[in-house]
Amino acid sequence: MKKIILILPFFLLLHSVFGQQINYTSGNNGWDPDVLGNHRFIINVSTQALVKNKNVSHVIIPWRRKDTNPEAKALVVIDAKTNKKITNVTLQNSNRELGELLFEPVSGAGNYYVYYLLYRNEGSANYPKGVYLKSVETASADWLKQVSSSKTYAEAQMTEYQSVDDFNSFYPMDFIATVKEKATFLSNEASSGFVVIPEDRMFSIRMKHDLPMKWMNKPIPSSFTGEANKGEYYAYQLGVYALQNLKNVKVIFSKLTAVSGETIPVSRIACINTDGTTYDDKPFKKIVDVIKDDVQPLWCGIDVPQDVKAGDYIGQATVTADGQKSRTIQINLKITDKLAADGGISEPWKQTRLKWLNSSLAQENTVIAPYIPLEVDKNTISLLGRKMELNEDGFPKQIQTFFTPEMTSIGTKANDLLIEPAHFKFLDSSGKECQKWKISGVKFLKKDAGTVAWESSSTSDAVQMDVNAALEFDGFLSYTVKITALEDVVFSDINFHLPMQPTAAKYLMGLGQKGGNRPENLQWKWDVANKNQDGAWIGNVNAGLQFSLRDEKYSRPLNTNFYLQKPLLLPTSWGNDNKGGINVSQKGKAVLVNAYSGSRGMKKGEVLYYNFTLLITPFHAIDTDFQWETRFYHSYNAIDSIKATGATVANIHHATPINPYINYPFIEHVKMKTFIDEAHSKGLKVKIYNTVRELSNKAYETFAMRSLGHEIYSPGKGGGFSWLQEHIGDDYLAAWFVPEIKDAAIVNSGMSRWHNYYVEGMNWLTKEVGIDGIYLDDVAFDRITMKRIKRVLTQNGHPGIIDLHSANQYNKSDGFNNSANLYMEHFPYLNRLWFGEYFDYEKSNPDFFLTEVSGIPYGLMGEMLQDGGNPWRGMIYGMTNRMPWSDNADPRPIWKVWDDFGMKGTEMIGYWSENCPVKTSNDKVLATVYKKNGTALIAIASWADTDVKVKLNIDWKKLGIDPAKATITAPAITNFQPSQTFFVTDEVAVTKGKGWLLIVKE
Structure with missing residues (x-):
């Protein structure tokens, strides 16, 4: 790639103050900026000048600084001959235009370096806070007396400005006019x-x-x-x-x-x-x-x-x-x-x-594999593995899924999600429903393969409810519900009911609840200032709904440590000055999700929007063969070294030679293509780190995008790495920093035209560089951009593999959200999850693993990260850790078992399925079966508080194996288990927090 010079080295400018010529050059990294700052002026003291005063030299530096209060900030004078600091230095006069400096020319005639904007990094290595040093008097009293008594000084000349490298230069656009x-x-x-x-x-x-x-x-x-x-x-x-x-x-x-x-x-x-x-x-x-x-x-x-x-x-x-x-x-x-x-x-x-x-690339809502075109039959809409029937008011009358309990296929048995239609209720002061509706019925506005849209209007004496909704091919359902007061009216509540079948409401995640078994009674209130919560997922492994409550002013908040800088906006309708909330509890035969907004009055003509979205889960059946065959190597290394591990896909993180700058993978694209071409020639695929959340300061368009105000960069308090403070200035949020390459990111603002750029960039990388997909490390875009990304990544037969990592978002900085809940709208287009940093695999219960980590209820599979994960518990869900990310675990021994057993083509039957043919005698020791052709691999993992012994309760008929001929063996697996043979009637000793992989065959 052509080398880009960001300043013009050795350009000569006639300075207007003194008429001297000044060079503006790069210092070619000739000093440590963390000690001396990024900028210096070269001062020359001539032999002739020293005749007037050999102890005190005087220079006026027209430094033209855009920072404020330069007189309060430290500078250092270094003798160029000895490279030693000169202590007898005093700044007589200083402002943003110039600094008048007196110093002792200790080595006589020659050059002296004046370093300014000296800083020290505080905070963590990846989130530094550059603190600029304050001016401190270092000159001796005797030398200061010489200064005050001298009538003439050795007049020096400022001959050159240097930045530590080209990228840090203030020339030419960061020097102020006088x-x-x-x-x-x-x-x-x-x-x-x-x-x-x-x-x-x-x-x-x-x-x-x-x-x-x-x-x-x-x-x-x-x-x-x-x-x-x-x-x-x-x-x-x-x-x-x-x-x-x-x-x-x-x-x-x-x-x-x-x-x-x-x-x-x-x-x-x-x-x-x-x-x-x-x-x-x-x-x-x-x-x-x-x-x-x-x-x-x-x-x-x-x-x-x-x-x-x-x-x-x-x-x-x-x-x-x-x-x-x-x-x-x-x-x-x-x-x-x-x-x-x-x-x-x-x-x-x-x-x-x-x-x-301003690109519109890939905006057409064409169906993306493995999804199928939507079909409409009267008021029923069918999509992959799911079906929804509409009531006359436009809301769901029934939602069904057809996925098997094992989640490996789509069956014929319907799983009903609702006991009765979803509906709004308007309550009077006595708490009784007060509206009698005249309903227009459903009118379809669009019946495309990718989107079906409809409307319905319900009118009473007091209010009109206009419903506009659309269902997309992946199961995303969006509702705009416009409530218009036809007269002055007072309500004790306006609420929305989702009456769910208990069998489809076993688990819950969100609303302040970590993923797991649904609590008997959940009461939740809005708290947008502190909590990134506006809905939840409720469901079972093969049938569920995610719901999110919004209004017409909804704006996507920031995430990953920055939620508190841009939190959710409280919906005027649902929030109602914090009167609103959500209750989830058993009501008769239903598990009722009651989203209420509390008492309010509406004036005639007043409009409220009770908008909401639904996601119907699962999105598709699990592709278990992809899990067994696709093995990520998450590090930059030589192709032959990666291939030798048995990995099939190289994930190239940022801060690597071919992808150095975070979320801007364009600068070293020639090196990247060379690497990818070699990988392809040797049977490997390559994915790169590239997401939207924060953006490298190395982006060529940084200042053009900065000119757009807060559209692309989030407002903030500034600070962070020195380059950001010296060149961006203020009003931004500093993000991830890589010390080794001085890559300093700035937080993106959320939904913006940068997403158009991102889609075009991914299209270019796919076509011109040959990437096979992307690794997402948390994301700040919505499903519209995700669909566009999937389209360009899979164009012309490209594999378009996407995996998503998230650190656990359930903390104060992230607004106590659940990672799976936060990113569920992206799940239809992912191939794997990697959840993730700060996930506790030791203390978490199985239902947390299932709902928040594994991806199984959504049609995905995952991997573990923190501390290498728990390999025994991971195998209950078909998960390992990822190579070579953790020093504590190596997945290759388990990969070998997969290969030796022949995992491809197996049917995964998890402990969560009523059809699982193996259970243990202890309900805290779980078993998942991987079954094929008269043999089975049984994964056993313990959540018991102590070491235990369990018996295997095997339904041999379901397993398809003759117990009289069956053998049970534990193959030796390094750092996992010793070799052992068991009789069918044996008890199996299970160590606390561990388990077994057992092979059963005739």
Whole structure:
């Protein structure tokens, strides 16, 4: 890949203060920034100057700093000859424009280094807090007396600015203009509301509160000139400097016209700050306001047609603001004869990929395998393994699944989820239902293969309830329920009932409950400030529902340590000033989910939205063969080394040579492709780490996206690694940091056009680099983006394997959510779970394993992470740990048992199934059977409090083995179990927290 120089080394600039020439260069990592900071000036003391004073040298450093209070911050002077610190240093005068420095030139004539912005990292290695050192007087009293008594000093010259490397440089866009320069620059603009300074795409406008030095010493330009290839997306900037508070800033473009009459139409020109396409394929319009004395970059793009004629094109970009005189910039664009076949995508440092922000790629809701097209028969909608019948009011009358208890196939027996239809209830002051409805009936609005949509309206004397809903092919059901008051009315409650069959409500996860057996009586109240909870999953292994309560203002909160920075919005309807809540309890024959909102009045014409979503689980049958055959190696290593372990898929994390920067896997794509090509040639697949949650500061588009306000980057208190503080400045959330490569991430804001970029990026990586899928490490996007990702990853026969890791979200920072509940909307498109860090496999009960870790109730399988997991308990659910992530466990001995036994083609019959042919005499020692062709592998694991002995209660008929001929053996498995043979009638000794793998055959 072409090396990108982010500054211009050894560029000479005539400095306006002294007229001296200053070099702006890279220090090529010649010093330790954690000791001396990222920046220094080189000061030269001449022999001639020392004639005047050999003990005190004087220099004025025009450092042009954008940080505040520089006089309070430490600096260090180092003798270039000895590389030793000089203690006799004093700063006589300091402001943001310059620093007046006196120091002792201890080595006489030569160079001295002045380091500034010195910091120390506090906090953890991966979440550092760069704290800038305060100024401390180090000079001796005797030397200070010499300073005060001297009439002349050895005048030194500041000759060079250096940053520790190119990436840390302030040149050219982070050096501020002086007050005098700014006044001269704006001298003719006293009556103007704003000025516009066009800027090249290679020099991102970075500072919000200062004008850059680069713009000074020349008139305010009225034109901009650029050069683009045919087919290229050409980006440039219009820097708006506000002389007054500005409202509704936007850009009006003209077409670009050549002398020949050839044109580039306005439809191919846009400003990403004000216009575009949202992540869910809606028109994006944003009002841009600019505070007085602030700078707002407007990033504009010209999508040059491939078939345009070469030549010089001229047009206009007119910037307007409400109540202000507009400013017009003439745009001169030279189109070369060269064709950029990929739109310039292969040169992202030119900001060509900003086009991706407005992409609609893969938005069509086409059916994704293994799902099947939806079918509608009267009011019944059928989908893969499930069926839903609608009531006349538009709500579910019945929901059924057809998955077998083992979850390995779809059967013919219906599993009813509801005892009676789901419904709303409006209660009067006495608690009685007070509305008699006139119902319009269901009207279908769409009957596509991927989506069926309908509406229904119910009207009473007091209120009207309009229902708009849609079911998608994966089992996602969304409801918009609009309640309109037709007269002034008071309710003691408006609630929604899900009356569920007890057999379909065995387990519950959410609403402050860790996954496991459903409690007899759950009472929950809203607490959005502290808890990321708005619903739950309730169900059994082969039939369940996840529900989530929302209103029309729902906004996805932040997750993974950042929930408290952007929590849920309390729904006006369901929350009702914290009067609302959810009760789950047995009511007669039903397990009733009662979502109530409490007493309220509504004025005539007032509207409330009682929106909610449902997910019908499981999503599909379990693909057990994928589990046995697909073995992830989760580390970067030589291909031959990975293959030798028996792994079949390499997961390449970030902070590795071919994928160094978190969630921005584009910079080393050539190395990545070379690695993938070799892996493919040797029969391995390769997946890469890439998600949306936080983003590397190495992203080429960092400052363009920063110009979008809080659309892509979350607001926050700033801080973190020094680069972020020195270049981003303020108003962001610092995230994961990799010390070895100085990769500092910034938290994404949530749902934004960055998801469009993400989809396009995954499409490009699939087609151009050859990735076989992605490893997701928590995610901050919704199911719309997940579907798009799955489509581009599986295009043209690509495998599109996706596995998801989550650290346990049930903690204060994450809002006490359950990882499986949080990410369930993504489960239809995953191939495996890896749950995960901070999951306690030793203290957790089997039902927690089943519902929160294994993935089985949703049609998935998983792996364990924390401390290597518990291999005996893991095998109850078909799980191992992942190689070579844990030093405490190696899955290869178990993989060998799988291979020797021949796990492919087995039928997994878990302890949760009524059909499991093996149980033990102790209900805390569980057994799962993997059965095939007259043989079976029995996994036994104990949750008993002590070592126990158990007898195996075997239904030989179900097992398909003649007990008279049966042998039971335990193969030797390293770090798991010794070799042993058992008789059918033997007791099996089971160590606390452990178990066995037994092979039964005739």
